[in-house]
Amino acid sequence: MDTKKLRQKILDLAIRGKLVPQNPNDEPASVLIEKIRVEKEKLIKEKKIKRDKNESYIYRSDKSYYEKFADGSVKCINGEIPFEIADGSVKCINGEIPFEIPETWEWCRLDSLATFSGGKTPSTGNAEYWDGEVLWVTSKDMKSYDIYNTQIKLSKEGVSQMQIFPPLTILIVVRSGILRRTLPIAVLRKEATINQDLKAISLFISNLAEFFFFSLMAVEEKILTDYSKAGTTVESINFNELKKILIPIPPLQEQLKIVVSIKQCFELIDGIEQSQESLQFAVTQAKSKILDLAIRGKLVPQDPNDEPASVLLKRIKAEHPKSKKKAKNISDNSHYENLHFEIPQNWTWCENLHFEIPQNWTWCYLEDIAIDDLGKTLDKVKNRGEYYPYLRSINVRWGDVNLDDLKEMRFEDKELSQYRIKKYDLLICEGGEAGRCAVWSREDNILYQNAIHRVRFYGNINSYFYMYVLHLYNDMQILEKYSKGVTISHLTKSSLNKIPLPLPPLKEQRRIIDAFESICNNIHIILDEL
Template sequence: MPFEIPKGWVWTTLGDIGTWQAGGTPSRSNKSYYGGNIPWLKTGDLNDGLITNIPETITEDAVANSSAKINPAGSVLIAMYGATIGKLGILTFPATTNQACCACIEYFAITQHYLFYFLLSHRNMFIAKGGGGAQPNISKEIIVNTAIPLPPLAEQERIVTKIERWFALIDEIEQDKSDLQSIIKQAKSKILDIAIHGKLVSQDPNDEAASKLLKRINPKAEITCDNGHYTFDVPSGWITTNLGSIFNVVSAKRILKSDWKHSGVPFYRAREIAKLSIYGLVDNELYISEEHYNSLKEKFPVPKASDIMISAIGTIGKCYIVKESDKFYYKDASVLCLCNDYQINTKYIYHIMRSEYMLKQMYDNSKGTTVDTITIEKAKQYILPLPPLAEQQRIVAKIEETFSIFDGIQNSLEA
């Protein structure tokens, strides 16, 4: 006996408590076997619950001339082959199955749902018995010889009731977790919206006005922007300006596929930039040679600390702040680099670029092509609110303090 069981229970096997049968696949070469009125289930149709829909059907001739068998409503099904081993279902109407399914069609001293939950509890055991390889599988013999502790029928029903009560509670918790994740995402977006309207932290009249900051670092900058579609009232000491006034927006020289290497200096395209984190570079499989990188450095801008990389094709608007220790190159116009040659707080720009306000500008101005694309000229015209430098720092500190709390909650939800 695998373990001690309560008084009144007995050890038996799945073969002793039910009648089991596998299915079959009628010949695919005979088209008259398919499209009939008999549902024919494949393991991909199993859903770990009640089966209410089976897309494919076969004919009576198919059943008569193959190993497919009609299983009555209420049969408990289990998958025996491939990645779906242990997947379950309960038929709500008569149906046939392919040979990858085994069905319990009669029950002796056991309730249908107790058997279902027992099989569910043993899924990992069935997977382990299926072994590895390209097509792991178990057999009907393995199933019928599996030991099962059998309580009295009345206790089986009480056990099933308790299981379903707990599962309902778990489902409710999972839904609450999903709702909370959504609320956190909305809250983060709201915080960024409050930040760009100057309402996240208080203004200090002693801060140097943003207009003076901008004139000092870039005398040619546009201090005011007349664009009613994207501008709004900002607090005293703030200005609205365009991205090209505070950043040199550039892209890289095109790297030919023939120059891609398996080692050397990491080389990122838009799809990789979109996966980058504020915390550091991700592993990458594309490189260019050290010699090639050095030659590019002499003629074209390479990412340097505090620059911001933006994915500009496909998944647009994903940002990454370049770190002091980073050394990499990027692919032509699929990635844009905001060269932070002035005295702008990089993290302020990073957070503002993730706001709904900035993302709307990006998407509104990226249409008209097959794939969403941000061009250098369009990026330069993006309007953004710019507070005094000291307030930029206070905004960043408040955003990161608040986001850290939210991230802690999200991490606990995912644990």
């Protein structure tokens, strides 16, 4: 279930007047808007705000919407055919009214409902401004609907030249890279100030705050699409334009009912998400168990007609230039005693790989069945040749290679074949999440850097089988035990080649992969239908 779309649907119903029934006894929104205008005039007289020269208000007449401005001019905004009034000042704006609302509702421009303020950052060179008790909201704090606390606090000296905003102020991020994906909006629950990446929206009647907050959430996609600034280094919202956006206004009593209904719906969705997370965890555990059965030879039945893995290993040795190991004798199931593997002192077979494998399987090292090479080192001073796109470890995900953010590096002609990735090469991250791996499944070739192991198998061995083996080894924390490094772990070439691997017959490798992927596909089909 797509819970994000479900939330959006609820918000969409809310701002169209379709989430809760209308009560004809509610005081209409036109009366509420008049109260807002009175409150605004009061603030103007008290010289707390300035009169807006472009001030306007919207009203309905003859099933049409009109906007009256401070200079007395009027325009029709509901998309009707343009017509003239006595002074000839009426214009029609096709389609500006986005949707129909109930009769007791009204439309307002955002700037008719509130004042707007920006923030700033005190001098970082003055220690007296920092580590105080005043909440200072930045985009990093805008991760929930309600702001009760902030990561950084300022002193009274630090905010002496800054505006302090009361609870029920609406905060919106207007400048941040996060605007590529989402529009953070929140309700301030405690007094706070803000930095320059945010705008504070102070409603003339604070009781409107929660409905107004949900109204902005409902049009998030429209704001990100229609009000983004073009040509800026950092993603930004054109707030001067956003202030003119149309907001539907229900009667106050209906607003309160809508807010309660939205919160109830969102609580149910939160429960669904928690259930989905639990289900996803169960699915992950199930996949891990299926993989565990797969590498023990218990997922599919063995076929006595398959060529034994020991024969496969001998044939590989004839073509594998670096293979030096001998095949293991497992005919008497004594391979635990006869293993020639170099086992690290900090773990034992019983802790990690103490399991039986079928008679026609064998144990091996990676270097027995494949060649492992790291890619080219990026050195802008020493690198020569033409620029080519290349893979970094960040491009290699579990089971997938992401090509969205490819960088380029210089490669000489003689290096192209050395650092070229071919179809069915297994790519393994050397650092970071060491061991994370995927199979290159594309027909076209690409180059790669030294943070990736390129494993090229011999003897038609199926690289997907060993991708899944490493996935299970990661779940079992085996890869972690072979990795080196404190801050950043590294799975070196020598360490990778010390990890014992089960080797099934070729045909069984294919049957295992088909069975595992079929089960996973069926699980996802069931999840999609929930």
